[in-house]
Amino acid sequence: MRSIEQLTEEILALPSELRALLADKLVESLEFDTDPAIQAVWITEAKRRRDEMRNGSIQSISGEDALAQVRRLIEP
16 A cells, blocks of 8 residues: 555646646535535525626636735724
8 A cells, every 4th residue: 555645746746737637526425415405595696696706797707805804893
C-alpha cells in the first residue's frame, strides 16, 4: 500500500483538470447527508441567483470586493 506522501506526490503530478476533478470527488465523499427539503430550497436559491445574473437584474462583484464589504460590516 502506498503512503499518503507517495499518493500526494503522484496526485500533484497530475494535470490541474484531473486534480480539480479528484478534489471535487474527495470533498463530495466528505459531505454529510442533507435533508432533501433543505437541499431543494438551496437548489431553488442557486437557480434564482443564476437567473438574476443571466437576465442582468444584478451585477457580480469580485470575491475580493465582497470580502471587503463583509469586513466593513463586521468591524467594530
